[in-house]
Amino acid sequence: MKFDTVIIGGGLAGMACGIRLAEAGRRCAIVSQGQSALHFSSGSFDLLSRLPDGTAVEDPIRGMAELAPVAPEHPYVRIGVERCGDYALQVPEMLRKAGIPVVGDCRKNHYRITPMGKAKATWLTMDAYLRAEEPGRLPFQKVCIVNVEGFLDFYPEFIAEEFRAYGVTSRFGSVNFPDLEKIRQNPSEMRSANIARVFDHERNLEALAVRIREVAADSEAVILPAILGIDRNDAFETLRKKVDMPLYLLPTLPPSIPGIKAQQALQARFRALGGEYFLGDSVLSADLENDRVKRVYTANHGDMPFEADSFVLATGSFFSKGLLASPDRIVEPVFDVDTLFTPDRSEWYTLHFFDKQNYQAFGVVTDASLRLFKEGRLIENLYGAGAGLAGFYPVQEGCGAGVSLLSAFYVADTILNSK
Amino acid sequence: MNIQQNTVSENNFEQCIKCTICTVYCPVAAVNPDFPGPKQAGPDGERLRLKQPDFFDSALKYCLNCKRCEVACPSNVRIGDIIQSARIKYGPKKNTSLRNYVLANTDLVGSLSTPFAPVVNTAVSLKPVRYMMDKVLSIDHRRVFPKYAHGTFTSWYKKHAAAEQAAFPKQVAFFHGCYVNYNHPQLGKDMIRIMNALGYGVQLLDKEKCCGVPLISNGLYQQALKQAKVNLKSIRRAVNERGLDIITTSSTCTFTLRDEYPHVLSLGNDDVRERIELATRYIYRLLQEGKASLKFKDTTPLRVAYHTPCHMEKMGWAYYSIELLRMIPGVEVIVLDSQCCGIAGTYGFKKENYPTSQAIGEPLFRQIEASGADLVVTDCETCKWQIEMSTSKSCEHPLSILASRLA
Numbered sequence: 001m002k003f004d005t006v007i008i009g010g011g012l013a014g015m016a017c018g019i020r021l022a023e024a025g026r027r028c029a030i031v032s033q034g035q036s037a038l039h040f041s042s043g044s045f046d047l048l049s050r051l052p053d054g055t056a057v058e059d060p061i062r063g064m065a066e067l068a069p070v071a072p073e074h075p076y077v078r079i080g081v082e083r084c085g086d087y088a089l090q091v092p093e094m095l096r097k098a099g100i101p102v103v104g105d106c107r108k109n110h111y112r113i114t115p116m117g118k119a120k121a122t123w124l125t126m127d128a129y130l131r132a133e134e135p136g137r138l139p140f141q142k143v144c145i146v147n148v149e150g151f152l153d154f155y156p157e158f159i160a161e162e163f164r165a166y167g168v169t170s171r172f173g174s175v176n177f178p179d180l181e182k183i184r185q186n187p188s189e190m191r192s193a194n195i196a197r198v199f200d201h202e203r204n205l206e207a208l209a210v211r212i213r214e215v216a217a218d219s220e221a222v223i224l225p226a227i228l229g230i231d232r233n234d235a236f237e238t239l240r241k242k243v244d245m246p247l248y249l250l251p252t253l254p255p256s257i258p259g260i261k262a263q264q265a266l267q268a269r270f271r272a273l274g275g276e277y278f279l280g281d282s283v284l285s286a287d288l289e290n291d292r293v294k295r296v297y298t299a300n301h302g303d304m305p306f307e308a309d310s311f312v313l314a315t316g317s318f319f320s321k322g323l324l325a326s327p328d329r330i331v332e333p334v335f336d337v338d339t340l341f342t343p344d345r346s347e348w349y350t351l352h353f354f355d356k357q358n359y360q361a362f363g364v365v366t367d368a369s370l371r372l373f374k375e376g377r378l379i380e381n382l383y384g385a386g387a388g389l390a391g392f393y394p395v396q397e398g399c400g401a402g403v404s405l406l407s408a409f410y411v412a413d414t415i416l417n418s419k
Numbered sequence: 420m421n422i423q424q425n426t427v428s429e430n431n432f433e434q435c436i437k438c439t440i441c442t443v444y445c446p447v448a449a450v451n452p453d454f455p456g457p458k459q460a461g462p463d464g465e466r467l468r469l470k471q472p473d474f475f476d477s478a479l480k481y482c483l484n485c486k487r488c489e490v491a492c493p494s495n496v497r498i499g500d501i502i503q504s505a506r507i508k509y510g511p512k513k514n515t516s517l518r519n520y521v522l523a524n525t526d527l528v529g530s531l532s533t534p535f536a537p538v539v540n541t542a543v544s545l546k547p548v549r550y551m552m553d554k555v556l557s558i559d560h561r562r563v564f565p566k567y568a569h570g571t572f573t574s575w576y577k578k579h580a581a582a583e584q585a586a587f588p589k590q591v592a593f594f595h596g597c598y599v600n601y602n603h604p605q606l607g608k609d610m611i612r613i614m615n616a617l618g619y620g621v622q623l624l625d626k627e628k629c630c631g632v633p634l635i636s637n638g639l640y641q642q643a644l645k646q647a648k649v650n651l652k653s654i655r656r657a658v659n660e661r662g663l664d665i666i667t668t669s670s671t672c673t674f675t676l677r678d679e680y681p682h683v684l685s686l687g688n689d690d691v692r693e694r695i696e697l698a699t700r701y702i703y704r705l706l707q708e709g710k711a712s713l714k715f716k717d718t719t720p721l722r723v724a725y726h727t728p729c730h731m732e733k734m735g736w737a738y739y740s741i742e743l744l745r746m747i748p749g750v751e752v753i754v755l756d757s758q759c760c761g762i763a764g765t766y767g768f769k770k771e772n773y774p775t776s777q778a779i780g781e782p783l784f785r786q787i788e789a790s791g792a793d794l795v796v797t798d799c800e801t802c803k804w805q806i807e808m809s810t811s812k813s814c815e816h817p818l819s820i821l822a823s824r825l826a
Contacts, residue, residue, distance in 0.1 A: 001707075001738070034493035035440045182452035188463070189456055193443040230443075231782070255439050271754070280490030281735050300735035302693055304704065320493060 003029045003276070005415060006296060006306045008283050008334055009314035009322065011036030012401060013386025015266040016408035017312055019094060022273035024416050029306055030275065031298055033282045037320055037387070038266075041259030043226060043251045044112040044131075045102070045405070047088060047123035048076070049398025059107050060123060060402070061085045073340065073361075073391025075403045078368060079410045087409040088402070092124060098269035099233075100262050101127040111135050115154050115225070115252050117162030121398060126258050128236045130223060130248035136166040140246065144219035146173040146212055148180060150190045153253035154225035173215025177207055192252045193260065196230035205235060209242035221246035226257045233261075283334050286311075288374070292381045293335070310381040310415050313337070313364065313372060314408070317387040317394075323363065330362045335382065337372040338365040340390040356396050363390030369414045370407060383411040430497035430504070430682070435462035441488035441498050446759035447481050450778040454481035457488035460505075461498040468509055475509035481775070482506075483763035484636055485729035500682045507640050507683070518556040522765040523637035525629045529567070529601030536569040559773035563808040565602050565800070572604035576623060580611060587620025591701070592663040594654075596672040597629050598800035606668055609822035610698055614666075616825055617702065617711040622663060624653040630675040633765050635683060647680050651688060658694045665691075666698040668816060670798040671764065673697050674730035697798065699817055700739040706746070716826040718749035723820065724792035726783065726806065727757040728799035740798055740817045747824055753790050758783050762805035777809065784809045796820060 005021055007014045010032025018028045048060035052071050057063035064081045067074045076084050088106035095102050104110060104124035111119040111132040119135040132138050143163065145156040160170035179198045184190060198204050216222050226249045229235030240247045251258060267277055281300040286293050295305035315322030315334060323339070324331045325348070330341040341362040342348065348359045364384045365373050372382045385407040387400065394400030435458070442448050442456035454460070460479050467474035479502055488498040521528060532539045542548050543564040553560035572595050576584075584590075591614060599607040611621045628650055631643035654676070657663045667673045676695050680686040705711045723744060727737040737757070744752045761780030766772050787795055787810045795806050795814040803814040 033495065035444070035491045036493065039438065039440050039443070039493075185452060186455040186459055189439075189442065189448075189459055191439050191442065193439070194448065194456075197449055255443050260443060276738060278735055278738070280492075280733065282495070298735075304700070 001306050003027050003308045005310045006308040007312040007314055012038055013404035013408040014314035015270055016405050017385055017412045018270045018275050020409055020412035022275045028275045031278045031281050031283055038259040038263040039256055040254045041256045043126045043129045043258035044122040045124040045401035046398040047106055047402035049121035061106055075389045075407050079406055084406050087406045091405050099265040113250055117159035128249050130250055138168055140221040142169050142219050143221050143223055144171050144173050144216040145223045148195055149174050149176040150184050152190055175211050179204055192227050192257050193230055193255050195227040196257055199228050200231050205239055209239055212243050223248050223250055225250055225252045286335055291377055291379055312383045312385055312411055314386045315388055322388040332364055337374050340365050356393055360393050361391055363388050370411050385411045430500045431495050432462055432465055432501055434494040435496045440491050444487050444491040446779045447483055451775045454478055457498045461501040465501050472509045479506050483766055485759050486733040490732055503683045519637040522768055523633040523639050525597040525633055529597055532567040533571050533601050536567040540566045557770040558768050559770045562768050565804050567601055568604050572600045572607045575604055584620040589619045590622055590663055591619050592622045592624055592657040592665045594665050594667045596669045606816050609819045610668055612822045616713055617705055624657055626653045630672040632671055632675045644684050647684050647686050654691050658691050665695045666701045668698055670728045670731040674734055697736055699743050700736055703739040703743055714826040715748050715824050717824040720749050722751045722792045723794055723796045724753045724755050724790045726755050726795055726797040728797055728802045729759050731798055732757050744817050753792055755786050760802045760805045762801045764801050780809055787812055
């Protein structure tokens, strides 16, 4: 099988890269080992929320300019602040074209609310999700938090407690219908996706609207967990019209409905542009000749290789198995490219779970064009994008989605300009 | 010592991190709340079953064995295999239902039906007969039965094709499967026509039995194992003694021969697995490597919608069939969203599954109706029956389209 570019990894970075290449007319294939970490998404995309020393960032682009001296390996430093600024302006358009409407400004962070009620700085938030310009400035004083009875992945009491600190009073409402009882037969499966299927039915959406109006009383707004619209896109809008009062969604614990919708939308956009998406397949080996990758072999396609002019490694970090920790080193399992890590294993992590963990900044070694190395030799047509890159702390710095999107755009442009 | 390697469990079971992504993509869990979903039925339930076999849940019978859970799993857990293996290991040992026996024994029923095809076909299309089957056998009366051919593919081959095929310098073996043999010999003939145009003669295996997929899904494991052994013996002889590759036209037969034999029936096939492949992939390879070419005559515009069967999705091979279709002059291909049609072999014939089966297929049927396609194309015979019964379109195999336009 012959392609211009083969992308290994079908998450946010892989798809953003594939979409940008396909928009420029390139024939691309994405090989993805199962569904991606987008299924754990918060419904928001972070660009840069904190500097490495913990200082809060208001203006992400300005924050990036301060990274070079303290985090020289950071992907934003590699890409260059000016270029990052350009790409950050282009990302919302890419998402919108895929059918993912987002709100946000790369020069000023806003705040998203977690399923536990915490306000966290972020860059872009999907439409319909609750956002605040300042941590305490919510768009209401009195709110009703509605939850489905028995739903395990959303915590109204915690949320109310956080809200109380901002002077917001909350009341609670719970929802239960016969169709919800049916999925409760398996209590451990009371998950967002199963519940969303119930509300995809018009009669249940109607019943939900009636129930919301009953419990909302004198509230100015209503908050619901993200359990709407898995197979239909208009569920939220339909409900909002029926309820006829301000309605906001909050993300839930995984699986994430906004993440699933984003994955499906980006995948559909990639396919519509002529891209080939191979789901459920893993790259097993590669042929390298003269410091170039010639072809890769996968589990499903056996002796029928994927040949391409360039290859992109977007397999993610430890969670997605893009990186593996062996007793003495960090291994990138597809090409065994060179990785960046501290040699002393005792420095990889601290015993305090919520502290900054050094292993989070481990990743593949790149040159200025994000090309990868093997045994110290540059592989000329192999690029790295996304969470597997080295030099950043996605959780502490709040930059995971930004690194994925911006590195993907940068790699795509480098490939487009290289011939 | 590599501790990890020594602790790897069957089917990658211990890699499950409970992310629930499999359940999101399960076609059954989406429409039937009686099925707890692949995570619960698979790795979660397995933990309990390992402790105490009584934890076996009869709801596992609702699993279609579509393997879409495995395609979605980010951790490479063979969830579908865990469920199927649990049914074999912990499920009811005796399958006493006559209905399941009849549905599963495609060879027996096929051999009995083909000599009297016109009578059988008319009979099973009659309302009273269908109501009787519904009442007596619990085969849903709304289900349209596939037609039987008057005479099998193999008898036609032996009488009319064998000598001519032997004359080609290059040869390939064909695992025709029950559908080509008993229902639609024309598909086998179409494939032979294409292979001949590429310079290949087509041989049959010494002995071929149903691949066993309906037996496995109906709990007749011993019989499935017996038939699998016969098939593997024939395949080994073809590969090792006659030096032939094995090609097929049915995506599910292919998947069963390659993957279900080792994973579900614990029958090793490493030595021949790579020599068994779908004809569309085999042909794609020949054309791509420039080893052969095809000439087309009929270039009338034709708009087809390709449906990816579940086992095709699992193998990842829809690409080859779609690319072959795209190579045919005049043919425009729309690729439908990859989703289960709901029939899943014998599953959709059963009275208790009929509503689930049709509810699963509903989004696909809607997409087909809206596609504006002249016809639907797919590599699976049971998907074809389901699509033809549930939509206004007819459904063909990619090789039949290709053959019909050859010069």
